[in-house]
Amino acid sequence: MKEIQSRTAGIENKENTIVVGYDFGKESVQISFCRKNTEPESVAPVVGVEKFQIPAALCQLDSSGQWLYGDEAVKAAARGDCKLAGNLVSNCRKQDPAEAESREESGQENSGENRKEDPVRLLGLFLKKTFSLVKTASGGAEIAAVMFTFESLDGDVIRIIRAATAELYVSETKIYIQDYKESFLSYVLNQPIEIWKQDVVLFECRDRKMMAYHLRMNQKTLPAAITISENYYDWPYGAEGENHGSMEERQIFPDDSGKSATPDTEFGKIIGLEFNKKVVSGVYLIGGCFDKTRLRKSMDYLCMGRRVFGGRNLYTKGACYAARDKFFETGRQQYLYLGEHMVSSNIAVEVKKGAERELFPLVEGGRHWYDAGASCEFILDDTREIRLRIIPLMGAEAATQVLALDNLPKRPPMTTRMRMDLSFSARREIDITVEDLGFGELFPGTGRKWRYKITLL
Incomplete structure (x- = not known):
């Protein structure tokens, strides 16, 4: 008799084993992968082009029935060749779980039409398509574990991801899920200690708001207790710093001289409110609004005695670090993070x-x-x-x-x-x-x- 093993049994010792970090944003996804002893590498849908954001969209061509995803799906829908399926996770939320279970038990999901309309199956198809990119980028490596990360989590998101990943060739016990704050933490703890010897702050532009995650570590406790606060500030400026609001909106934020506010003065105020006399050793900036030519004074202040980094793929790489730490058990046990999704x-x-x-x-x-x-x-x-x-x-x-x-x-x-x-x-x-x-x-x-x-x- 031959022992039957699970889908990922025994692969921990394979040299060609990888783990994946999957950032599922509102409109796009970003993916990265790494091996046990390597740094996360972001996956680009087009080889040689450093564009890592993949539109979270699917469509089926009317002419051939072929499924397209990402940029190809968006372009095909714009040409009128298919109907675009976006909001993949949101559509799963709208589905009645009892109705989906009833359809599955009756076998209706096996018919082509029902299979197309099932939002969980659409999400699963999108995941399969994007995971093929990982296979190609990694040289055919075996995917041992995946960490999905979302801006926010609830019971519906957990249920949806577990249902959509049921047909992926990854053990269900190796499908992990965490929010952006924890991916931020995972990223920071895998950087040189001088960056996080004091507080670390992440700024990101989201939906006319400036979001800030503020990471603090209490080294006086054992294990060291970590907290991450989340604050939002008004930011009526566009991705590159220009104001997309009306003249009245520009006057909402006058500076101390009574003159109209600028992105530079407003960001300076936000920095002051967020730091509030705290010692900050590292800063991360996500998004296109942090243009140094428009934020000259505030950016110069940020860089005084601090390490400052900019980019767009922190969450996917943080998720990848977290997957590596969990799967290969390389996590840092001397730290305790009691986030909003942790049992206390x-x-x-x-x-x-x-x-x-x-x-x-x-x-x-x-x-x-x-x-x-x-x-x-x-x-x-x-x-x-x-x-x-x-x-x-x-x-x-x-x-x-x-x-x-x-x-x-x-x-x-x-x-x-x-x-x-x-x-x-x-x-x-x-x-x-x-x-x-x-x-x-x-x-x-x-x-x-x-x-x-x-x-x-």
Whole structure:
């Protein structure tokens, strides 16, 4: 008999194994890849052309039925050769999950027409098309893990990506997801330490706003605690610094002299508000609005005693670093980041070992809530309850959560086997199911289930 292995089993030691960072923006995607001991490399759809943004769009040619993606799809739709399918993730949000599941169970998705209209399958097709670029750029390397990164995350995005990647040749346990803030963190921690020995700030122009991520590290805690704040400032200027608003909008932001504001004076004010007497050692600028000819004074100030970098592919490379750290287990364990998608407590169950009571760990804090969970089986002694310990990572007092097993059949001690499954429906929402498995033929299980929902503080 030959052992059957998972889709990525045993590939960790292959020299030609890569991990991928996939930045899924609102209108375009960027992709990068790296090996265990190499730096991330961005993927361009056209060889030799340093244009890394790929429009997140698909279309099927009316004449031949061929599927196009990216720039080719946009151009074909502009010529009237096909109907463009954009907003790939947003369209998946609009689909009723129950309707999609019903269609899948009935086999309707196998017909050509239904297959085209299913937004999750369209997204999956787009992912397959773009992953072929990675294969080509990497010389046919095997993709071992993928980190998707989004500006923001919720349960719908998690569900959509997991459904759309089901047919990719990557194990579902190696499909990772994180937000832009965490990709920013992953990027920074993989740079020389002199860049992040103090605070690090990222500025980005988004939708007539100037967004700032401010990374701070508390070296006095062990492990060092990292926080990232997110602030937005009005920025009515275009990508290259010109004002796209009306004259009235230009007058909204007068400088101290009472004159009309300029991009330079406005960015200077934003820097002052964001830094606010804090020591900043590194700055990253994303977008086309940071033109030094228009932002001369503010850019000169930024560069005084700080390392300043500009570019557009930080999130995809940060996601690639994160995938590498997770898959090859090269992460920096001495740092603790409790972002908005992280479980903030350790969770354990009280068990009896001999005459002593101990804590058996179930969930380790600091993990993404959508990846956290546990299943275990145990035998009850003379108790009719389960006691969980909730231990916050940041020093708050631990709490005990008692799960009462009402209407549990009466049996002698040590003759009731139970199964407990724990999962998260949100960062602070835990769903628990406990099932009576009985004890063999002597005390058959009833199949009775108890369900609980716990809200973490």
